[in-house]
Amino acid sequence: xxxxxxxxxxxxxxxxxxxxxxxxxxxxxxxxxxxxxxxxxxxxxxxxxxxxxxxxxxxxxxxxxxxxxxxxxxxxxxxxxxxxxxxxxxxxxxxxxxxxxxxxxxxxxxxxxxxxxxxxxxxxxxxxxxxxxxxxxxxxxxxxxxxxxxxxxxxxxxxxxxxxxxxxxxxxxxxxxxxxxxxxxxxxxxxxxxxxxxxxxxxxxxxxxxxxxxxxxxxxxxxxxxxxxxxxxxxxxxxxxxxxxxxxxxxxxxxxxxxxxxxxxxxxxxxxxxxxxxxxxxxxxxxxxxxxxxxxxxxxxxxxxxxxxxxxxxxxxxxxxxxxxxxxxxxxxxxxxxxxxxxxxxxxxxxxxxxxxxxxxxxxxxxxxxxxx
Ligand code: IPM
Ligand code: MN
Numbered sequence: 001x002x003x004x005x006x007x008x009x010x011x012x013x014x015x016x017x018x019x020x021x022x023x024x025x026x027x028x029x030x031x032x033x034x035x036x037x038x039x040x041x042x043x044x045x046x047x048x049x050x051x052x053x054x055x056x057x058x059x060x061x062x063x064x065x066x067x068x069x070x071x072x073x074x075x076x077x078x079x080x081x082x083x084x085x086x087x088x089x090x091x092x093x094x095x096x097x098x099x100x101x102x103x104x105x106x107x108x109x110x111x112x113x114x115x116x117x118x119x120x121x122x123x124x125x126x127x128x129x130x131x132x133x134x135x136x137x138x139x140x141x142x143x144x145x146x147x148x149x150x151x152x153x154x155x156x157x158x159x160x161x162x163x164x165x166x167x168x169x170x171x172x173x174x175x176x177x178x179x180x181x182x183x184x185x186x187x188x189x190x191x192x193x194x195x196x197x198x199x200x201x202x203x204x205x206x207x208x209x210x211x212x213x214x215x216x217x218x219x220x221x222x223x224x225x226x227x228x229x230x231x232x233x234x235x236x237x238x239x240x241x242x243x244x245x246x247x248x249x250x251x252x253x254x255x256x257x258x259x260x261x262x263x264x265x266x267x268x269x270x271x272x273x274x275x276x277x278x279x280x281x282x283x284x285x286x287x288x289x290x291x292x293x294x295x296x297x298x299x300x301x302x303x304x305x306x307x308x309x310x311x312x313x314x315x316x317x318x319x320x321x322x323x324x325x326x327x328x329x330x331x332x333x334x335x336x337x338x339x340x341x342x343x344x345x346x347x348x349x350x351x352x353x354x355x356x357x358x359x360x361x362x363x364x365x366x367x368x369x370x371x372x373x
Contacts, residue, residue: 133249
């Protein structure tokens with residue numbers, strides 16, 4: 001057993017760097033609440049790194065380095081004024097999710113008490129569930145082809161590959177989460193897919209559902225993704241834990257972020273439940289280039305228009321709470337709770353919208369220092 005927690009930190013680009021620096025800084029105030037110290041090691045894997053090293057994805061060198069760490073904390077990546085959109089997203093984020101077999105993307109949809117939802121009449125009692133997004137396969141396997149490119153017969157084909165083992169292990173993880181987070185009464189787990197249309201990719205989803213549906217400790221239900229999105233807006237209180245395919249999870253968790261108070265507070269963990277390889281924690285929001293650069297008439301970022309003052313407008317709370325989720329996974333529940341409560345305290349502040357980043361960091365540190373549990 002190591003004497004410290006070894007965390008690999010990947011700040012990334014733009015917004016990612018800002019929120020990561022803030023999260024690492026506030027984490028230093030947690031010392032007294034930890035069972036052992038945390039050591040951060042920073043890796044500059046981002047757009048500049050890819051350009052400098054002429055990379056299209058992280059290679060063996062970077063992967064074997066990162067593999068040595070207990071966990072990875074990631075800010076956000078991508079800067080379209082430097083590198084074509086998609087390159088670092090696929091080459092870093094998707095690469096790590098795949099290589100480290102982080103097959104669950106745990107994305108809570110929880111509206112904090114005292115924060116208004118855009119869903120009129122819904123409060124924290126209604127919006128409190130988790131989406132476990134399948135994170136290693138589905139439409140994200142990167143398989144397919146372009147036929148007859150450049151002709152009128154051009155066809156882009158993208159494969160959605162869902163395996164029995166992949167759905168099964170996700171469902172097994174999620175059912176344990178459902179049992180653990182029981183809100184009183186029997187918990188519910190929803191399978192969400194589109195089995196009426198996607199009959200091949202849907203087959204393993206139906207098979208795993210059939211194997212689990214007679215459980216007596218958890219109510220097992222099924223919804224098509226379109227219906228799920230609608231139900232999430234009409235009656236979110238019916239959900240405890242939801243499992244879904246990679247792309248469906250990508251889309252529904254952005255909608256989930258909005259009903260729980262905004263993308264600025266939505267967190268995620270790319271989890272390898274076996275613990276054999278590091279998990280990776282990141283805020284759902286991206287590097288937000290549209291906030292950093294001026295946009296041209298097509299909405300494209302104009303290089304060189306970045307202004308330093310905008311740094312203060314960044315909200316670091318999603319990064320703080322993602323860091324807290326990481327602490328939780330490491331068994332540091334006390335520190336996790338303190339950091340999460342500190343972030344929520346910022347979010348609940350009536351002046352939150354206009355508060356500057358440095359002030360939010362300062363408040364967080366003070367809150368932690370005075371934390372009584
Ligand atoms: C997310 C992001 C990524 C995804 C992108 C950046 C590749 O949108 O984590 O939700 O699609 O998974
Ligand atoms: Mn997304």
